[in-house]
Amino acid sequence: MFRAMIQKEFLLVFRDKHALLALFVMPAIFILIMSVAMKDQFSTNSIEFKVFVKDSDNTNVSKKILKNIEEDKKFQIVSNTQDAEFFIKIPQKFEEEIESKISLSVQGAIKNNQITAFKAILLEDILHAKLDTMAEHFKNQSAQAEKALQNLKISSDAIFSTKYNSSIHIPNATQQSVPAWIVFGMFFVIIPMSTIYVNERKQNTLARLHSMNVSIVSMSISKAIPYMVINQIQVVIMLGVGKYIVPLFDTPALLINGSLIALGAISIALSSTAIGISSLIAVSAKSSEQATTIGGILNILLGAIGGVMVPKFIMPEAMQKLTELSPMSWGLDGFLDIFLLSADLSMILSKVTLLLSFGVGSLIISMLILDYRIKKGI
Amino acid sequence: MIDIQNITKSYGSKKALDNLSLTIQEGSIFGLLGVNGAGKTTLLSILNGLVKQDSGEIRISGLDTQTSMQEINKISSIIPQHLAFYDELSVGENLDFFAKVQDAKQDDYTKAIEVNSLKSLLTQRASTLSGGQKRRLNIAIGLVNNPKIIYFDEPTVGIDPKSRNEILDSIKEYRESGITVVYTSHYMNEIEKICDEVAILSHGKLLVQDSLENLISNRNSDTINVEVFHSSKLIMLGLTLLSETIIQTKESQLVAVLKQCKEHNIAIKQIQYGATDLEKYFLDITGDCDV
Structure with a gap:
């Protein structure tokens, strides 16, 4: 039954x-x-900003900045301004004039915390570029100075040892x-x-x-x-x-x-x-x-x-x-x-x-x- | 035999059955009549073990319903008014399921299919059956355990006259094989056609229990029933019809009725004088038109 x-x-x-x-x-x-x-919302390592870079300076420093941005996985270089979330313009005489500023244009609805994160990542790349240039400058004059400058090239990951609270486990999108x-x-x-x-x-x-x-x-x-x-x-x-x-x-x-x-x-x-x-x-x-x-x-x-x-x-x-x-x-x-x-x-x-x-x-x-x-x- | 003695059942303050006593003879077709709310459904529910009475005693084939309901359920079956089967299953699957649930024998299963002419419909989905076929399936399910007692709760609701007659004819056959049938219906002509004995309930009480013959004859009535052989012309004559083949008339109009039948070549089968009909009797005794 x-x-x-x-x-x-x-x-x-x-x-x-x-x-x-x-x-x-x-x-x-x-x-x-x-x-x-x-998948992107849940990912902890997939921040990727679409950027368009215009280098009006065309100097060693600006080229290094451009190279660093290209190599940085957090940035995706786009070929036209319409696709970009951020438009970075390196002005003329950026290397020469210490007060010269990189112009940053934010396009579209980008949240403030994303802009802050973007600036921090970009700053790291710019600093590294400047340090590289300075290190090259000292290369033939002082090996110690060059080494000191290279040692300054450290990333935030090297400075901060990040530990996550063990009671909070963030799943990925599939999990x-x-x-x-x-x-x-x-x-x-x-x-x-x-x-x-x-x-x-x-x-x-x-x-x-x-x-x-x-x-x-x-x-x-x-x-x-x-x-x-x-x-x-x-x-x-x-x-x-x-x-x-x-x-x-x-x-x-x-x-x-x-x-x-x-x-x-x-x-x-x-x-x-x-x-x-x-x-x-x-x-x-x-x-x-x-x-x-x-x-x-x-x-x-x-x-x-x-x-x-x-x-x-x-x-x-x-x-x-x-x-x-x-x-x-x-x-x-x-x-x-x-x-x-x-x-x-x-x-x-x-x-x-x-x-x-x-x-x-x-x-x-x-x-x-x-x-x-x-x-x-x- | 079903012996019901002084049973009472209340739902809250409302008495559904009030000190009811009835005796139903083995192998008979017993008609249970009453207006809505008279207590018929409650009585059927008690007889099937779905509800327990508050007081009183019922013995079915010598078994007490209070202590032996499982045994009683094995020898009885209810054919509910609702089509209590599965629309999404085929006729065969429905019958198989209910047969397995009751541990029915193969012979009884086959007989239930044959009696209800369902053999050609076994693979058909129940939802696609006609109204009459669904009613037959509903009945067949109740027969797969070869019951000794069958309770029919208004089994012909919403079906065409042909299917209704087929069902009534098959119920008459059950009596011949010794099955006791308890039949409730709002169609008085059905009760008249098949029942041996009738009980009329009102407000949970028994008003009358007697043989059908006693209830509808020997009364001071000038009603005459003229039974004819089936003719398609009958319906066009504008006469009062008790069923497809029975004309009901008064003594004063009998000659005119017979003349009409002759003119249209409708053959007379029998004439019953002094007859009343059950519906009239029912209305007289219950004083209520809600049937």
């Missing part, structure tokens, strides 16, 4: 084309689009997108599950099954298992997209550093929560339209609060605390711990327990409501 119930559920889901699109295609596309679109949209996609079982469930309830199919000695517990569990399997298939597909498809678009591949057992545990725990919420909506909604609407809105809200749409680490502190209210956030944090911190099961056990408790609790409440509704015939 139980096997027949599970088979039936699989048949119903796999015949629902819209459900399949929502469960498998939509999150995969989201992962691809968001990973590619946000953020893959778990975020896995979590979001898993919760999309709400729509097919609640639609099928509500139709069964409204058409008295559940009551009919109940009169055939199928218990409420059997009905609920036989629904939960197929969707849990579907959720795990989703996870595997989405990880595959992150690992093998995303890199085809010049975007970092997903690296799974943590334990696969932990990955399985967080997937199952998150799935139980998604299924629990779906069941609650299904047994409470008056119609499948209502279930779909409530399910869709709830999914988006939980996603927005839970750091799926906007990464948690760029949220203000108050918002970061708010994310703790969303089960999606618990699941997302678990995935990120595995991808970024190489977490094993013990490290994510609290999140797994929380998600499982939430899921099982919701499922039990939904069973009680379903029992009540069948007995009332509503």
Whole structure:
């Protein structure tokens, strides 16, 4: 009997084309689009300013500045002014006149902090050029002076030893997108599950099954298992997209550093929560339209609060605390711990327990409501 | 036999069933009538174990519903008013599913398909069936466990007369194979056509339980039912029709009716004098038109 119930559920889901699109295609596309679109935003070493340089001085110093800019990976030289974000003009007599200034024209909507960063990088290149020129000048006069000048050529990386706070781990675009949209996609079982469930309830199919000695517990569990399997298939597909498809678009591949057992545990725990919420909506909604609407809105809200749409680490502190209210956030944090911190099961056990408790609790409440509704015939 | 003794069921302050007692004979077709809210659905729900009565006792084939519902469910089946199956599955898949859920025997499964003429539709998606075919599937699902008792909850709602007659004919066949049928419907002519005995409920109480024959005959009525052989012309004559083949008239108009039938070559099968119809009786006894 139980096997027949599970088979039936699989048949119903796999015949629902819209459900399949929502469960498998939509999150995969989201992962691809968001990973590619946000790769620069998430990158910590890919600042690249488009610059157009006009050298009106044409001296040793100006040529060295130009060379340094060309060689600096943070700059991309463009051939016409329209494509440039910054227009650098080295004036005549720049080398000669100490008060002569390089003119810098900012084109387009560039943020102040970007301009500041640009100036700092450019300053380094200009200083190095000037130091090179001075070193050449001293080359034949004083080896010590030349060496001293060359020693001044140090970059900010050499001066500052940068350490990142160990509690903040910033993912790259793929590491953020893959778990975020896995979590979001898993919760999309709400729509097919609640639609099928509500139709069964409204058409008295559940009551009919109940009169055939199928218990409420059997009905609920036989629904939960197929969707849990579907959720795990989703996870595997989405990880595959992150690992093998995303890199085809010049975007970092997903690296799974943590334990696969932990990955399985967080997937199952998150799935139980998604299924629990779906069941609650299904047994409470008056119609499948209502279930779909409530399910869709709830999914988006939980996603927005839970750091799926906007990464948690760029949220203000108050918002970061708010994310703790969303089960999606618990699941997302678990995935990120595995991808970024190489977490094993013990490290994510609290999140797994929380998600499982939430899921099982919701499922039990939904069973009680379903029992009540069948007995009332509503 | 279904023996219902003094059952009461309340939802909050509203009594859905009020000290109801009924006896349904084995192998009979029992009509359950009542206006909306009379308690028919509650009674069917209790008989199927979906709802428990507050007090009273029900024994079905000697088994107590309070203690042996699982055994009772194995020998009974409900055909709900709603089409309680899966539109996205084929006819065969639906039948397979419900057969497996009930651990049905292959012979009973095959018989349910044959009785309901579904063999040619097994691979067809349920959503693409006609109204009548869907009703037949709904009934077939209830038959796959070869029940001894079948509860029909308004099984002919929204279908064409041909399909309705087919369903009613098949229900009559169940009686011949010893199955007890409890039948609820708002169509009085259906009850008249198939039922042996009828109970009328109102506000959760039993108003009357008697054989159909007793209810619709021997009453002071000048109503005459003229049953004819099927003719497509009948509907064009502007006569009062009780069904496709029964004309209802008064004694004073009988000659005119018979003359009309002769003129249109409609053959008379039988004439029933002093008859009333169940609907009239039902309205008299319930004093309510909401049927």
